[in-house]
Amino acid sequence: MKKLTQLAVTAAALAALTVGSVATRADETDAFRGPALAALKGKTIAYLPISLGFDLAQAWGGTIKTEALRYGVNFKAQDPNWVTSAMAQGMTSLIAEKPDVIVTQNPDVQSLARLLKQANAAGIAVIQMNMQGAVQTDAFVGPDFIALGEQIANMMVAKCGKDTQTSHKVSLVEGVPTGGVSFYQVEGIKKVFAQHPEIKLVSSQAADWDASKARAITETVIQQNPDLCGVIDVWDGQGVGTGAAIKQAGKQGQVYFVTSGGGAQASCDRLADGTFSAFINYDAPGMGRDAWTAIMIYLQNKQKAGAIKTQIYSPTRVMTKADVKAGTCWDPEQYAKLLR
Amino acid sequence: MDDRTKPQSMLRHLNQEKIVFILTIVLFILFSIILPNFLAANNILSLIRSVAVLGILGLGMLIVVLGRGIDLSLVATMAISVAWSLQLISSGMSVASAMTVGLAFAVGMSLITGILIAYAEIPSLFATLAMATFVYGFGRAHLITGTDVVYLPPDLGWIIKLGQGHVLGVPMPIIVAAALALIVYLFLRYTKPGRFIYAMGDNFFTARTGGIPVRPILVTQYVLAGGIAFIAGIVTATSAQAMNTRVVNSNMIYDVILVVVLGGVGLSGGRGNVRNVIVGTLLIGVLMNGMTIMDIQYTVQNVIKSLILLLAIVVDSILNPRDEQTGQQGDI
């Protein structure tokens, strides 16, 4: 408690100093820089993803933390390690601690919804990354997953649709079915498939973001349908397992496999070795940048938490083996180091 | 009178191993008849292959359970030691030395577990539970610095064959499992420590009074289990192209225990053999494979699988009811 007050006082003093010096320095021509910096200085960002142990969360966190430290914003991260209840607990504690901004990621559509509403009500801005919850807050940063699903489904239709000489059998590997990434993506995919009755969706099972589960499911599906035409996995993290199952069955090249993700090095490797046939990259470091932008807008405009609600849809691009060059993908290790 | 008692006494001879074995055979025949693809050589191989890792871990568990212990840290040891090895290779270490480091880690951690159980006299359930949590936490905090899934580095050399190779058309995981089963069988059957483990599981205090060096043997059990876990990890990683450390938080360790106990290995020690583990593993394999071919959904498969497991232990307890008078206190 004491420490915190001390910190706040120091921060306030520092902020005052900066403002003062900026105002008095005659050679500073940028009149807007001073207030902008002052608005950022000494603020606190709390980062609470579902886990700090995977590429997306590391890229987002690493990007935001780098920028935060540059402008004197406090940054702290918590790691619930894939446990929803631990995450809810962390969120509840954060609401009591009152940071200025919470950057989080919903484990599923509902579990955090109430708490996010409470956080907004308590005057804390909430930025949801990638996994959209049932409640809209200051910003959602992530691709438009319904559109992304439609895009993937159309790619699949092009390879396995009625104009092709295939079995038209497609398998879909979901994540946590209620998790935003899976929930909305599957919605988009099914919408397209509904318009293409020739596509036979032989399986649509949940792998819960777990590569080994995805592998077990896909192994089963390929055994049941040796003539499978295509597989969609909603996330590359578990897509690794799905791809391994395809490879194991000796179907690599025969089964068209599309997945999507943040574009970490592992995805490029899988594209290069042919595990992934195509990959939709929504560039996680870019999402980190979008989130930082949202934070800057919120802090500088001194708006009320939850007053302005924006869907910040991330740009995506389709990648195939041909697009993989050195440096195309990023190294999660480098961001993980930043968060340690 | 005689006619009526005979079948009953025959039933009395049925123990859990036989029940599970009969169940496996019945299911096997049933699937062979109703499922056209079931008997194909390819399918049988993939059936065994899918449970090979489970079987290998089961062997490690067997060694511990025979001495009236339990090892809940097998999966954690497996995941962290192998993931660390893979990461070391990625960061430039040679395959051989990285594997040695990984193995040393696995053995070292299980050595600590063994010492805690043998010398500090902490019950095995808690010692291994705590060590599982510790190994996972330590690994994630200090060894595996990147993502929690460690992918296979591109050039692994011969090691990759353990997961993906074939010998005479038989996938390597099956060969590895079979070889390990043979080694463990010979160890338990023909070596002094192996016999001592049975003696200790049968009656720990008699064994100690009889002059068996119980504490070193206890430590040996856990060390062997740790080593086997490392091998299982290599097979898993090379065949799945990655080592997912999150497997520690899954139900996998329960599956391992089930495979062991289902085959008729007594959790109270001294009773069981490699044969029991094989029977238990095969039942799971046949069951999963059959249901897969029948196109039953993954989650439903789990329900059916566990119901059949329940059936097996219920039948056993009806045929061989435990007696209030002879039941051991604290035997859970």
Place this chain on the structure above:
Amino acid sequence: MATTSTLAKLRYRFVPDHVIGELLSKKWIDNAIPFLVLVCVVGLFGTLIPNFFSVSNLAIQARELGEFGLVCMAMMLVIVVGGLDLSVGSNFALGNFMALALLNLAGWPVWVTIPAVILICGGVGFVNGFLIGYLRLRAFLTTLVTLIIVRAIVDMLLLKYSKAMSVSFYDSEVWDLIGLGGVGGVPSSFIILIVVALVGHILLTRSRPGWRAMAIGGSRRSAHNIGLSVRGTVCAAYTISGMLCGLAGILYAARLGGAGTDTGMGLEIAALTAAVLGGNSLGGGRGSVVKALIGAVIVLVMTNGVLRIGMNSGSGPMVLGLTLLLAVFIDVRWLKNRDKLLSKVYVSPTLVELPTPRPTDAEKGGPLALNDRLRDVEIIGLDQVESPEDVLLDENDYLFCGTRHGDIVRFSPPHYTEWEVYAHIGGSPLGMAFDKAGDLLVCVGGMGLYKVDRDRNVIKVTDETNRSPFSVVDDSRLRLADDLDIAPDGKVYFSEATIRYEMHDWPVDALESRGNGRIICYDPTSGKTHTAVRKLVFPNGVCLSHDGQAILFAESWGCRINRYWIAGPKAGTVERMLDQLPGYPDNINRASDGTYWAAIMGMRSPALDVALRMPGFRRRMARRIAPDQWLYPNLNIGCVIRFNDKGEIVESMWDRSASNHPMITSMREHKGWLYLGGITNNRIGRIRLGDWADKNWSSYRSYWGARS
């Protein structure tokens, strides 16, 4: 020298050494180590986390504790009956899912949903209980399988309904009150936990079903053999455990309102960890609600703490694992060594300075001079009675005595060769007296004060008194009622020799020589019992003075006889009447000429007298050498003395050659004879008294007058 001695006196007077042993012997001291861990964990995280002790944070923690504590209690309950429930996490997830599904999809009201979910989860528990209790399956394996089954069923349901559920949001005031609200800042789930914990605690420690559960966990076989319904109780335990999980699941659903696949994942490990950290023993018989709650708080504070500190991935589990190892290690050691420690520190001798004994030399003369007057004692019932501590005669000359078999034996006049068991009480019958109605009142060691009425019915008079406010040991139960007498108003005054030891451990009390005993008064008009005088050194014989104004009582290890005034101007005070005795006084009874008889059950020895002045020496003796080699008061030779109201000894009777009746714990004058009892004897003695004794005097008549 003098100052050290004063210091030593003060030290032994005011430092309550005996309390350590008494604390260690309490059942709740079992929680000391877990509680210490709890304090350390809370202290550590309290300093590391800012605002940890703020009201809002405590409320947050308490809300989650409500859920987790219930699951831990569910685990504790089955552990107590000697089982294990690994399916708690899955069952919790099922409860969470069913609550949300019934509210959101089926549209049931909250008050129907809650009991329905509790029943469903109780059903899962019942399946476990049926399999484990009735079919005798192994708990570990069975609940492992139900864990997987229930988890698979929840997964299946989730796949089917979760999308539909995530679209709708259940909103109602009651539901929000349960999940988000509370009473006066205290979260609802915490209130529910406290209520359940209180009920559970009372059930487990103060009710028959609870005792049965503990008995079954302690020894299933013995419980079965004494006829307890082992199977039903085990089954019930699992069913209740399932219901508690369901309740916890409802609270979780109300708090978060989301059904994820990882709900309750690994909860069984967390609950098991908590239960063991709290000190519940796997295998059964040792466990309590408090233990479960202590464990729950430790685990919750730790898991939340490492998350809040924001350590990198993995540090949390690492710390948790190490703590579990450490705590179990300490608990194992504690459990193993607690009894050893207790037996070492329980005996706590104190400083006693006995005044020099009066001379007994035959040559020097005096009332205590050794003589041979007991050599000619007539022997009654040789080898027919064992340990007749007290003897008593009624108006018709029948002779009564107690035996160590718990019988009251009656010898018939005039020859006292025929005898019968007059009544069987049990315990060790010690002092006896007739009340006005002619009913026999008996102090029974280990049982209390009993009455045998004229129809030989055994009736318990009292076996407890008021508890002293600051006593650590529970002194409300009577451990060693010793001797009694009855005042003219009918009040029964009796002595309890020690509250710290059982009867057979009397020598250890002698080694302590602390004021562990008391005089207790039973009032037949109100039926109430209360302690009259405390802190007496082994109070033994009790006798009403001839004028009915005072109670005389012996303090055996103090070698003195006191007077406690019950009427008159000095009522309520105690005064010393006779001390410097050469031995340890036992029973006191009236003599026909207005004096009193007292038995000296054993003689002081100079060695023990010196040892009594050296409490440190006796403490070392108690800790380091085997009990059979300790210094004890000897109880093989004694005498009978007669003294008057002024505290002057009139005469004494000895068996100098120790051949006929040397060991005496009681004596009773009756019609010119003196009857003798001794607790280590196999006989009763009697001797004709001199001419001074009234040949028609009897004890009954002396108290109650001639029977009309």
